[in-house]
Amino acid sequence: MAERTIRIWRGDENGGEFVDYQVEVDEGMVVLDVIHKIQAKDANDLAVRWNCKAGKCGSCSMEINGRPKLSCMTRMNEYEPDELITVQPVKTFPIIKDLVTDVSWNYEQNKRIKPLLPKADAAGKDFIMMQEDVDRVQEFRKCIECYLCQNVCHVLRDQDKKGEFVGPRFMIRLAGLEMHPVDAADRIPQIRDEFGSGMCNITRCCTDVCPESIGLTDNAIIPIKERVVDRYYDPVAWIIRKMSGADEKREAEEKAADAKQAELQKTV
Amino acid sequence: MSNISEIQTIEHDVIVIGAGGAGLRAAIECSKQGLNTGLVCKSLLGKAHTVMAEGGMAAALGNVDPRDNWKVHFRDTMRGGKFLNSWRMAELHARHAPDRVRELEQWGAVFDRTEEGKIRQRNFGGHRYPRLAHVGDRTGLELIRSLQDYGIHQGIHVHMECTVLNLLLDGDRIAGAFAYWREKGRFVIFKAKAVIMATGGAGKAWRITSNSWEYTGDGYAMAYDAGAELVHMEFTQFHPTGMIWPPSVRGILVTEGVRGDGGVLLNKDGKRFMFDYIPERFAPETADTEEEGNRWLAGDKDARRPPELLTRDVVARAITREVKEDRGSPHGGAFLDIASRVPEEAIKKQLPSMYHQFKELAEVDITKQPMEVGPTLHYCMGGIAVDADSQQTRVPGLFACGEAAGRMHGANRLGGNSLSDLIVFGWLSGLGAAEYIKSLSSKPEINPSQVEEARSEAVAPLNRESGENPYLLHEELQTIMNDNVNIVRTKEELETAIEQLEELKKKMQTVKADGASQYNPGWHEALSLHSLITSAEMVTRAALMREESRGAHTRIDFEGEREEWEKVEVIVRKGESGMEVIKQDRPAPPKELADIAYATLEELEGTNG
Ligand SMILES: Cc1cc2nc3c(=O)[nH]c(=O)nc-3n(C[C@H](O)[C@H](O)[C@H](O)COP(=O)(O)OP(=O)(O)OC[C@H]3O[C@@H](n4cnc5c(N)ncnc54)[C@H](O)[C@@H]3O)c2cc1C
Ligand code: SF4
Ligand code: SF4
Ligand code: FES
Numbered sequence: 027m028a029e030r031t032i033r034i035w036r037g038d039e040n041g042g043e044f045v046d047y048q049v050e051v052d053e054g055m056v057v058l059d060v061i062h063k064i065q066a067k068d069a070n071d072l073a074v075r076w077n078c079k080a081g082k083c084g085s086c087s088m089e090i091n092g093r094p095k096l097s098c099m100t101r102m103n104e105y106e107p108d109e110l111i112t113v114q115p116v117k118t119f120p121i122i123k124d125l126v127t128d129v130s131w132n133y134e135q136n137k138r139i140k141p142l143l144p145k146a147d148a149a150g151k152d153f154i155m156m157q158e159d160v161d162r163v164q165e166f167r168k169c170i171e172c173y174l175c176q177n178v179c180h181v182l183r184d185q186d187k188k189g190e191f192v193g194p195r196f197m198i199r200l201a202g203l204e205m206h207p208v209d210a211a212d213r214i215p216q217i218r219d220e221f222g223s224g225m226c227n228i229t230r231c232c233t234d235v236c237p238e239s240i241g242l243t244d245n246a247i248i249p250i251k252e253r254v255v256d257r258y259y260d261p262v263a264w265i266i267r268k269m270s271g272a273d274e275k276r277e278a279e280e281k282a283a284d285a286k287q288a289e290l291q292k293t294v
Numbered sequence: 295m296s297n298i299s300e301i302q303t304i305e306h307d308v309i310v311i312g313a314g315g316a317g318l319r320a321a322i323e324c325s326k327q328g329l330n331t332g333l334v335c336k337s338l339l340g341k342a343h344t345v346m347a348e349g350g351m352a353a354a355l356g357n358v359d360p361r362d363n364w365k366v367h368f369r370d371t372m373r374g375g376k377f378l379n380s381w382r383m384a385e386l387h388a389r390h391a392p393d394r395v396r397e398l399e400q401w402g403a404v405f406d407r408t409e410e411g412k413i414r415q416r417n418f419g420g421h422r423y424p425r426l427a428h429v430g431d432r433t434g435l436e437l438i439r440s441l442q443d444y445g446i447h448q449g450i451h452v453h454m455e456c457t458v459l460n461l462l463l464d465g466d467r468i469a470g471a472f473a474y475w476r477e478k479g480r481f482v483i484f485k486a487k488a489v490i491m492a493t494g495g496a497g498k499a500w501r502i503t504s505n506s507w508e509y510t511g512d513g514y515a516m517a518y519d520a521g522a523e524l525v526h527m528e529f530t531q532f533h534p535t536g537m538i539w540p541p542s543v544r545g546i547l548v549t550e551g552v553r554g555d556g557g558v559l560l561n562k563d564g565k566r567f568m569f570d571y572i573p574e575r576f577a578p579e580t581a582d583t584e585e586e587g588n589r590w591l592a593g594d595k596d597a598r599r600p601p602e603l604l605t606r607d608v609v610a611r612a613i614t615r616e617v618k619e620d621r622g623s624p625h626g627g628a629f630l631d632i633a634s635r636v637p638e639e640a641i642k643k644q645l646p647s648m649y650h651q652f653k654e655l656a657e658v659d660i661t662k663q664p665m666e667v668g669p670t671l672h673y674c675m676g677g678i679a680v681d682a683d684s685q686q687t688r689v690p691g692l693f694a695c696g697e698a699a700g701r702m703h704g705a706n707r708l709g710g711n712s713l714s715d716l717i718v719f720g721w722l723s724g725l726g727a728a729e730y731i732k733s734l735s736s737k738p739e740i741n742p743s744q745v746e747e748a749r750s751e752a753v754a755p756l757n758r759e760s761g762e763n764p765y766l767l768h769e770e771l772q773t774i775m776n777d778n779v780n781i782v783r784t785k786e787e788l789e790t791a792i793e794q795l796e797e798l799k800k801k802m803q804t805v806k807a808d809g810a811s812q813y814n815p816g817w818h819e820a821l822s823l824h825s826l827i828t829s830a831e832m833v834t835r836a837a838l839m840r841e842e843s844r845g846a847h848t849r850i851d852f853e854g855e856r857e858e859w860e861k862v863e864v865i866v867r868k869g870e871s872g873m874e875v876i877k878q879d880r881p882a883p884p885k886e887l888a889d890i891a892y893a894t895l896e897e898l899e900g901t902n903g
Binding site: 038052053054055056059065066067070071072073074075076077078079080081082083084085099101122123124126128129133136137141142144149150152153154155156157160163164167168170171203206 | 337338339340341342343345346396399400401402404406407410411412413429430432434435436439443444446447454477506507508539540541542543546547647650651654655656763764765766769807808809810812813814815816817819
């Protein structure tokens with residue numbers, strides 16, 4: 027047990043300030059435990075979101091010493107014993123109170139995305155899909171919607187272009203649908219024109235903060251950009267792909283990939 | 295705000311309270327039936343408890359072992375529930391689970407695949423065959439996200455971070471619900487012809503639990519206050535494997551999938567102690583040597599399953615006994631070892647979130663070291679009593695499904711049977727509510743005095759000058775339940791608990807919430823005490839009445855199952871002068887179902903139909 031100082035931002039949409047709290051920290055505690063301890067003893071009305079306390083629900087995102095993190099998965103012993111720990115709400119979304127922000131914009135983006143549309147021959151029947159064909163899709167589906175990637179993406183955070191770009195979380199949702207073996211919907215024009223795939227310039231900040239270790243940039247965003255490029259700069263390859271089966275589709279993709287790399291650089 | 299006409303009013307045909315698997319599936323069905331549907335939840339959409347589910351959902355698809363079929367699933371469920379389950383609910387569940395799982399795939403769920411490209415299924419305790427459709431160890435996330443992403447395109451009105459406090463009645467039938475928005479602390483009246491309660495359980499009444507802050511038993515208490523009956527409340531499931539070290543993670547779940555995939559339980563002497571705890575009823579179907587257990591794991595269809603996969607009540611009691619007799623692990627549990635049995639890569643692929651959870655929270659690498667585990671309160675088998683086919687309670691217009699409803703799982707739930715329960719009974723309750731609304735000849739009206747009473751009760755903790763700290767009262771409740779209403783129970787302890795709960799109820803009358811009503815967790819905590827304590831009292835009183843040991847309910851003063859107790863169930867309801875607890879006769883089982891439940895496996899295998 028050791029006593030430590032935790033500095034927490036308290037306030038609402040009209041402004042606020044940092045308040046220091048002294049807490050006894052026990053073995054194994056995570057930052058969220060410490061916040062709960064303060065809440066129970068010294069600040070009953072301290073607002074914080076959480077549910078699972080096990081890194082599974084994505085509710086407890088905040089910025090801890092400047093790093094966007096899940097507070098339930100951040101152990102206190104990651105910090106030096108005498109280090110001041112400063113906790114504040116994520117920056118990209120409007121503050122409701124203390125550590126809680128208004129993330130409703132994300133829910134609006136999700137609603138704009140066309141859901142899975144099973145191909146005519148698969149609708150109503152058991153899907154036959156090989157594990158290797160869904161590995162990638164499953165990687166994206168690990169997303170717990172913590173919105174840490176949305177929080178760090180500079181297009182949303184610094185440029186505040188929420189009207190132009192859906193952000194990395196929804197780029198992987200789109201990628202997961204586009205790569206789904208039995209999906210028949212076409213989202214490519216919308217991805218370019220409405221969801222703003224061109225806004226991303228592959229800084230990889232989103233990938234760095236993802237608590238689920240999803241390869242957002244390399245595995246989802248770049249391939250999606252490639253598909254956009256294919257469609258608008260090489261429509262023939264696209265038609266061939268649309269008309270051929272899954273195996274040929276992968277082959278065509280691989281061939282096209284190298285050729286597209288140059289084109290891609292121009293558009294980002 | 296003094297006048298209730300100033301309170302915001304939102305009108306729907308039906309409101310579904312709770313957006314876990316059960317509530318989402320119910321709302322989707324209501325919408326498909328053409329109802330104007332509202333869906334209300336305490337957290338953000340997609341964060342409900344269902345998101346935490348790990349191992350899988352049980353459905354007799356027969357993709358991995360073609361001998362599986364609904365009858366074997368039904369038989370396993372009844373045996374796991376020690377025959378107290380509603381026969382009809384267990385039947386509906388087993389029959390419809392496969393189609394509900396297939397439908398999820400159409401809606402976007404991407405399950406792990408077999409070699410042939412079908413939905414892969416894994417072994418779990420109490421299930422005869424590999425039956426759990428799954429995605430690694432994050433099946434709940436897949437379920438909730440699939441329903442959410444599909445549901446948001448079905449015209450459902452979602453009201454997030456909104457907590458329902460009371461049901462509103464017109465006479466004895468449903469007229470709506472009274473709630474508040476977390477963000478602003480403002481009240482709202484939902485006018486509705488029917489309400490579906492999908493609020494989940496009450497695990498937060500215990501200190502060591504796998505449950506989240508939402509599990510305060512709101513649905514149980516609201517239904518109780520509105521006149522519904524609750525059933526089987528004495529059956530609370532302690533999952534045998536929760537984390538026990540370090541203290542701050544105590545209770546967090548370690549999926550049964552670890553054992554399903556080959557993990558074994560060891561005591562401090564390195565002994566696989568589960569071989570010493572095989573109950574007679576399961577002996578013919580359980581391996582009695584390590585060698586046979588290993589063959590089973592390797593896929594030998596003639597071998598029997600290892601005893602680590604016995605039902606949860608059996609395993610939880612065995613660990614408790616080992617610890618009590620001084621054979622436990624250093625922090626008072628058992629070792630769960632998968633490192634020495636399964637290759638590193640396979641562990642990381644099959645159990646990625648377990649790998650992370652231990653690595654980050656306990657600094658244990660489960661591919662190299664054993665885990666330390668012990669029992670944690672996990673699930674309420676009991677719940678709101680409903681009609682097996684329509685899911686309606688005895689309050690007209692009030693329906694319940696998911697963990698909030700009772701009777702489906704009897705005395706003990708099998709792992710994986712909850713997620714499938716959510717989608718089967720969520721669906722049926724949607725149909726039930728639509729049917730009910732169609733039959734209504736007049737529209738229910740809100741009673742203003744009921745709203746006024748609810749409102750003044752809700753603001754009381756904010757208006758008090760001083761009073762009890764709500765967090766500390768909650769901790770007090772958790773201590774009472776952990777000390778007295780745990781895995782093994784006695785009359786003395788249960789009576790002590792009831793006395794202490796009475797004291798706590800008095801203190802609750804003077805609870806004080808600091809600060810204003812905007813996003814104020816202290817106030818929310820104060821408001822949830824009523825539900826928590828009511829639920830705890832129901833469990834305790836029901837446990838005191840049931841003088842036998844069956845499934846998850848163990849009385850050391852009444853050992854073993856008693857035949858007379860198989861014929862009755864304990865019902866809790868609100869009486870004139872407080873809580874009424876009664877024994878009620880169960881109807882005799884339909885013959886066809888009894889024949890299946892008591893049949894031998896050979897008689898049922900490969901008879902899909
Ligand atoms: C860690 C863990 C792992 C599990 N693994 C498995 C598994 O592998 N397989 C399996 O079958 N089962 C598993 N279970 C059990 C299963 O997850 C739950 O029983 C199930 O998810 C409950 O679903 P539900 O829809 O009934 O309720 P929940 O998903 O808990 O949803 C309850 C909803 O009600 C809302 N609510 C509650 N009170 C109010 C109120 N007053 N006002 C408004 N809204 C309210 C909440 O906000 C929430 O949206 C697991 C449970 C845990 C804790
Ligand atoms: S890689 Fe793209 S999406 Fe990710 S943070 Fe950078 S700009 Fe944003
Ligand atoms: S992609 Fe990763 S960082 Fe982004 S919301 Fe999902 S889990 Fe969070
Ligand atoms: S509380 Fe669920 S991710 Fe932190």
